[in-house]
Structure formats: structure tokens, C-alpha cells
Amino acid sequence: MRVKTVPADAVTLMEVEHCGLKYRNPFMVGSGPTSKTVAQLVDAERCGWGASSIKLVIDPPPYINKEPRYRWFEKEQFHIFTSEKRLNLDEGLRLMEGGRKHTREIILLANITYSGPDAEGWVEMSRKFEAAGAHALELNMCCPNMSFNLDVAAEDGTRRPCSGASLGQHPEAVAHITKEVMKGVKIPVFVKLTGEGGSAPKVAKPTIATGCAGIGNGGTRLGVPPIDLYDLKKNLYGLQDEVSMGCYSGPWMRPLALRDVYEIRRTIGSEGTIVGFGGVHNWKTAAEMFLVGADFIGICTETMVRGFGFLPELIKGLKKYMKDTGFKDHRAMRDRLVREIVTADKVTIRDGLAVIDDEKCIGCRKCELPAHCYAITMEDRPAAELAAAKTQGKKLSRQVAKIEGADCCACNTCIDVCPVPECITLAKGEFHKAKHN
Ligand SMILES: Cc1cc2nc3c(=O)[nH]c(=O)nc-3n(C[C@H](O)[C@H](O)[C@H](O)COP(=O)(O)O)c2cc1C
Structure with a gap:
């Protein structure tokens, strides 16, 4: 054997x-x-x-x-x-x-x-x-x-x-x-x-x-x-x-x-x-x-x-x-x-907002792509910001992702598709109170 x-x-x-x-x-x-x-x-x-x-x-x-x-x-x-x-x-x-x-x-x-x-x-x-x-x-x-x-x-x-x-x-x-x-x-x-x-x-x-x-x-x-x-x-x-x-x-x-x-x-x-x-x-x-x-x-x-x-x-x-x-x-x-494990009707959903760390953003646009979200747009960084970064030896992308708070439902997807750790995080808070009420 x-x-x-x-x-x-x-x-x-x-x-x-x-x-x-x-x-x-x-x-x-x-x-x-x-x-x-x-x-x-x-x-x-x-x-x-x-x-x-x-x-x-x-x-x-x-x-x-x-x-x-x-x-x-x-x-x-x-x-x-x-x-x-x-x-x-x-x-x-x-x-x-x-x-x-x-x-x-x-x-x-x-x-x-x-x-x-x-x-x-x-x-x-x-x-x-x-x-x-x-x-x-x-x-x-x-x-x-x-x-x-x-x-x-x-x-x-x-x-x-x-x-x-x-x-x-x-x-x-x-x-x-x-x-x-x-x-x-x-x-x-x-x-x-x-x-x-x-x-x-x-x-x-x-x-x-x-x-x-x-x-x-x-x-x-x-x-x-x-x-x-x-x-x-x-x-x-x-x-x-x-x-x-x-x-x-x-x-x-x-x-x-x-x-x-x-x-x-x-x-x-x-x-x-x-x-x-x-x-x-x-x-x-x-x-x-x-x-x-x-x-x-x-x-x-x-x-x-x-x-x-x-x-x-x-x-x-x-x-x-x-x-x-x-x-x-x-x-x-x-x-x-x-x-x-609770049933779907019993889950408590907290209000919040995705927050982008400008310095970490590499301008890759991945967070802008998900078709269910229109809260993120890419903006050119101001020339002065780019110049200042250069003098400090920092490398910044030409574009940076910006979030329009009212449109962000804090679903999480942008965080999951972002290739940079901790670049996008979720802030808890009553950002949408006015919208919900
Ligand atoms: C090639 C193969 C043959 C299997 N043959 C049997 C079997 O003869 N009897 C049985 O009860 N389960 C059989 N199984 C099912 C496994 O015992 C197990 O229940 C199933 O694959 C899920 O577990 P796993 O993801 O760890 O493989 C077989 C699974 C595989 C992949």
C-alpha cells in the first residue's frame, strides 16, 4: 500500500x-x-x-x-x-x-x-x-x-x-x-x-x-x-x-x-x-x-x-x-x-458620505465609472497646487476625483474599485438629512 x-x-x-x-x-x-x-x-x-x-x-x-x-x-x-x-x-x-x-x-x-x-x-x-x-x-x-x-x-x-x-x-x-x-x-x-x-x-x-x-x-x-x-x-x-x-x-x-x-x-x-x-x-x-x-x-x-x-x-x-x-x-x-443575522427589513442604514483624500488620489478615474453613481467627477488640480507639490518633491496626478455630497449615497462601491488603500473612506454623519426629510 x-x-x-x-x-x-x-x-x-x-x-x-x-x-x-x-x-x-x-x-x-x-x-x-x-x-x-x-x-x-x-x-x-x-x-x-x-x-x-x-x-x-x-x-x-x-x-x-x-x-x-x-x-x-x-x-x-x-x-x-x-x-x-x-x-x-x-x-x-x-x-x-x-x-x-x-x-x-x-x-x-x-x-x-x-x-x-x-x-x-x-x-x-x-x-x-x-x-x-x-x-x-x-x-x-x-x-x-x-x-x-x-x-x-x-x-x-x-x-x-x-x-x-x-x-x-x-x-x-x-x-x-x-x-x-x-x-x-x-x-x-x-x-x-x-x-x-x-x-x-x-x-x-x-x-x-x-x-x-x-x-x-x-x-x-x-x-x-x-x-x-x-x-x-x-x-x-x-x-x-x-x-x-x-x-x-x-x-x-x-x-x-x-x-x-x-x-x-x-x-x-x-x-x-x-x-x-x-x-x-x-x-x-x-x-x-x-x-x-x-x-x-x-x-x-x-x-x-x-x-x-x-x-x-x-x-x-x-x-x-x-x-x-x-x-x-x-x-x-x-x-x-x-x-x-437579521432580515433585510431590520437592517439599520447609517447616513454618510464618501470622502476622498486629495493627496492620495492618482486620478485613475476608476471611482467615476460605476454607472449607478453620478456623485464623482474628475477635476483638474489648480496649477498652483501642482507647482507647490513639485517644489516639495511630491508627485500629484493632474486630475483629482471630487465628490458631490448630495449625490453620494455612501454605498461603498468607489472604495472597493479604488486601487489606492485608504484614498476613499466613509464618513458617518447626517449629510443627507435635508434630502431624506
Ligand atoms: C470529484 C468529486 C466527487 C465527489 N463525490 C462524492 C460522493 O461520492 N459522495 C458524496 O456524498 N459527495 C461527493 N462529493 C461532494 C463532496 O463530498 C462535498 O460535499 C462537496 O464537494 C462540497 O465540499 P467541498 O467544497 O469541500 O468540495 C464529491 C465532490 C467532488 C469534487
């Missing part, structure tokens, strides 16, 4: 006890290409991960199961897969058995889908994974690359057994399957929902009411990937002939994933457990996930890009943040932001 080198300070504790299992920390390798082999499970354990959810196992054998095609767009911060290989039942069971044999501390979850019409199939699979040593189950109600892809894109209206992100949008069906599986096994049962259709909070409510171990907010999201604009038949993802939809993950999805976790937390209340997935890649993004309501965090894309070894650094950063801000542990962080 080929495992990779790991950092010496790999195992950093942040222990969690949940449903009778001890996790070294609340970080889980999200089910995917980095949890497909025993070597990967061993590597993840060596790098200190609390848990790993093995690659999706589908029974009966998956009807879409092709060699993987991935792209990582560093600049845009998204990962896409257009094609992916899943495990069949035998492969999955062997992986679980091997994983249990070669690891001691990492918690292993079986990520499973029964792609048939009845709950009994789910129960059968679950029992087999329990017997193979799975510490816990993760029912996959999230994959958008199976029937959901066909739901969205099939020209002939082809329908396949409803699974993954298609099934995951049906509250009654998900809750029913979860309940039946829980009756069939003793190990904890997690359910991984989908962000597709905005359905996760709605589905989470009856599902968590079954008493299951926890809810995951979602997996990848289906989207149209980049194409060659001069050859519309040509995709940009390597050895694949046709253009197809892609499954998006990684940092770009963070705001949407955080919203899903926040909304699920608000819907289910403070009792249920949430596994937050989507775009977590460093301590800051992990902190955000806890603050909006996650108990555990699942990470996939970052492990595909950087391997498993970044976790100790992430935990170190998180611990420093908790120390600096007085949070006793990550549980104390949980939900803190949920209480702070």
Missing part, C-alpha cells in the same frame, strides 16, 4: 463525542475521490482527520459510472467534475473492511445510495456496511450527477431511478428511508442533503425528527462549465468529447453553503447535528461554518488540490482564533452568527 509522507505534528486534537463515537476532531474528509482507497484512509488518519466518508457506493451497480474528468480553476476558485467513478457494493464493502483493518482512530462513514424504489434496499446495504465495520452511515441524497443530471438535461425526458439530488429534494421520502435504515442498524445514520432546489432546510426538518445522527447540507452543485467560445462542441475538461454539465465545488460555493447551513440550523433549532460542506479550505472558512451552525465540517475539494496535510495548520489557526476571541471551543462558536 502506497501512503504519502505526512507532517510530524499531524495529530492535533479537538475531540468530539457524538452518538457514542469519539472523533479526534470535527473535520471529515468529504466522500469523493480522496476516500476511495485504503491508502487514502490511512493517509487521512496520519494527517489527523477526525473522520472520512468513503466514496459513494451504489447498489444496484451505478448506471452512470465513467472514468473521472476533473478541472480545478484556481483563479475562479471552483472545481468541476463532469464524470466520476463510483464504487459497487463489493468494492465498497472491501474498502470499508480494509479501512477498518488498517486504521485505528479515524471514524469511517459509508456513503451509500440504493438506486431502487424501495427503502428495503437501503436497509440491506446499510446492514452490510455495519457488518463490514462502518462506524456510521451517510445516506447520499446529494449527488447531482446521476438522475438529477438527467432530470435537468435529458432531451428525451429519460428518467432513471430517482437518486442523489433528485431524491434528496423530497422530504417525506428522505425521512422515510432514514427511519427505515435507523430501524435496521445500530450505528449512527447521517443524511447528506442537496443544495439543489433550495430544498435542504425543508427536507432537514422531518429528517432530523427521525432522531438521525445528523444532516449534511449538501454536495456539489450542477452547472454549465466553461467552454471554448470559438468551438461550442469543444469542452475545456480534457479527454471527453461532448460538452456536458459539471458538478461544482470548492471555495466559490461558500456563501451558498453557509446560507444552507444557516437556514437548516434556523429550521431545525439548536438540537440537531449539522455537517457543513462547501468551500471550506482554511481556518477562517472553517470558523464561518461553525458560526452559522455546523457541528462537523466536511472537506473534499481542498484535499484534491492540496492533499490531507493542511489540516493541522487549519486547526492551529482555528485554535488561535478561538483563544483570541474568547470562545472556549468550537461548540461555543456554533450558531453564534445565526443570532446576529
Whole structure:
């Protein structure tokens, strides 16, 4: 078995006890290409991960199961897969058995889908994974690359057994399957929902009411990937002939994933457990996930890009943040932001004005361009000012931006487009009182 080198300070504790299992920390390798082999499970354990959810196992054998095609767009911060290989039942069971044999501390979850019409199939699979040593189950109600892809894109209206992100949008069906599986096994049962259709909070409510171990907010999201604009038949993802939809993950999805976790937390209340997935890649993004309501965090894309070894650094950063801000542990962080988020009608908008520092302005005109604002104009600097600056050895631009106070609504955009730090700032004050009253 080929495992990779790991950092010496790999195992950093942040222990969690949940449903009778001890996790070294609340970080889980999200089910995917980095949890497909025993070597990967061993590597993840060596790098200190609390848990790993093995690659999706589908029974009966998956009807879409092709060699993987991935792209990582560093600049845009998204990962896409257009094609992916899943495990069949035998492969999955062997992986679980091997994983249990070669690891001691990492918690292993079986990520499973029964792609048939009845709950009994789910129960059968679950029992087999329990017997193979799975510490816990993760029912996959999230994959958008199976029937959901066909739901969205099939020209002939082809329908396949409803699974993954298609099934995951049906509250009654998900809750029913979860309940039946829980009756069939003793190990904890997690359910991984989908962000597709905005359905996760709605589905989470009856599902968590079954008493299951926890809810995951979602997996990848289906989207149209980049194409060659001069050859519309040509995709940009390597050895694949046709253009197809892609499954998006990684940092770009963070705001949407955080919203899903926040909304699920608000819907289910403070009792249920949430596994937050989507775009977590460093301590800051992990902190955000806890603050909006996650108990555990699942990470996939970052492990595909950087391997498993970044976790100790992430935990170190998180611990420093908790120390600096007085949070006793990550549980104390949980939900803190949920209480702070108000609805749009409740926000208090302060009056103010953008103020330009004449000396810093380089006359680039970027602040004058935004089409929603007519408050900024460029003016020539007086010749005397330019001459005085010259004698003092200062370099001033020929033009300078000026703000017409009455037209400035203090929206912020000029500050964000200005390339010079602190050149434009916002002054608080009742500048528009007359206008508003
Ligand atoms: C290539 C790839 C394959 C994936 N396969 C699975 C899978 O088999 N089962 C699953 O539940 N999620 C799967 N996921 C979803 C991830 O586990 C995770 O939920 C999602 O990518 C969002 O997290 P991230 O931004 O950290 O990647 C996959 C993701 C990627 C990128």
C-alpha cells in the first residue's frame, strides 16, 4: 500500500463525542475521490482527520459510472467534475473492511445510495456496511450527477431511478428511508442533503425528527462549465468529447453553503447535528461554518488540490482564533452568527458620505465609472497646487476625483474599485438629512 509522507505534528486534537463515537476532531474528509482507497484512509488518519466518508457506493451497480474528468480553476476558485467513478457494493464493502483493518482512530462513514424504489434496499446495504465495520452511515441524497443530471438535461425526458439530488429534494421520502435504515442498524445514520432546489432546510426538518445522527447540507452543485467560445462542441475538461454539465465545488460555493447551513440550523433549532460542506479550505472558512451552525465540517475539494496535510495548520489557526476571541471551543462558536443575522427589513442604514483624500488620489478615474453613481467627477488640480507639490518633491496626478455630497449615497462601491488603500473612506454623519426629510 502506497501512503504519502505526512507532517510530524499531524495529530492535533479537538475531540468530539457524538452518538457514542469519539472523533479526534470535527473535520471529515468529504466522500469523493480522496476516500476511495485504503491508502487514502490511512493517509487521512496520519494527517489527523477526525473522520472520512468513503466514496459513494451504489447498489444496484451505478448506471452512470465513467472514468473521472476533473478541472480545478484556481483563479475562479471552483472545481468541476463532469464524470466520476463510483464504487459497487463489493468494492465498497472491501474498502470499508480494509479501512477498518488498517486504521485505528479515524471514524469511517459509508456513503451509500440504493438506486431502487424501495427503502428495503437501503436497509440491506446499510446492514452490510455495519457488518463490514462502518462506524456510521451517510445516506447520499446529494449527488447531482446521476438522475438529477438527467432530470435537468435529458432531451428525451429519460428518467432513471430517482437518486442523489433528485431524491434528496423530497422530504417525506428522505425521512422515510432514514427511519427505515435507523430501524435496521445500530450505528449512527447521517443524511447528506442537496443544495439543489433550495430544498435542504425543508427536507432537514422531518429528517432530523427521525432522531438521525445528523444532516449534511449538501454536495456539489450542477452547472454549465466553461467552454471554448470559438468551438461550442469543444469542452475545456480534457479527454471527453461532448460538452456536458459539471458538478461544482470548492471555495466559490461558500456563501451558498453557509446560507444552507444557516437556514437548516434556523429550521431545525439548536438540537440537531449539522455537517457543513462547501468551500471550506482554511481556518477562517472553517470558523464561518461553525458560526452559522455546523457541528462537523466536511472537506473534499481542498484535499484534491492540496492533499490531507493542511489540516493541522487549519486547526492551529482555528485554535488561535478561538483563544483570541474568547470562545472556549468550537461548540461555543456554533450558531453564534445565526443570532446576529437579521432580515433585510431590520437592517439599520447609517447616513454618510464618501470622502476622498486629495493627496492620495492618482486620478485613475476608476471611482467615476460605476454607472449607478453620478456623485464623482474628475477635476483638474489648480496649477498652483501642482507647482507647490513639485517644489516639495511630491508627485500629484493632474486630475483629482471630487465628490458631490448630495449625490453620494455612501454605498461603498468607489472604495472597493479604488486601487489606492485608504484614498476613499466613509464618513458617518447626517449629510443627507435635508434630502431624506
Ligand atoms: C470529484 C468529486 C466527487 C465527489 N463525490 C462524492 C460522493 O461520492 N459522495 C458524496 O456524498 N459527495 C461527493 N462529493 C461532494 C463532496 O463530498 C462535498 O460535499 C462537496 O464537494 C462540497 O465540499 P467541498 O467544497 O469541500 O468540495 C464529491 C465532490 C467532488 C469534487
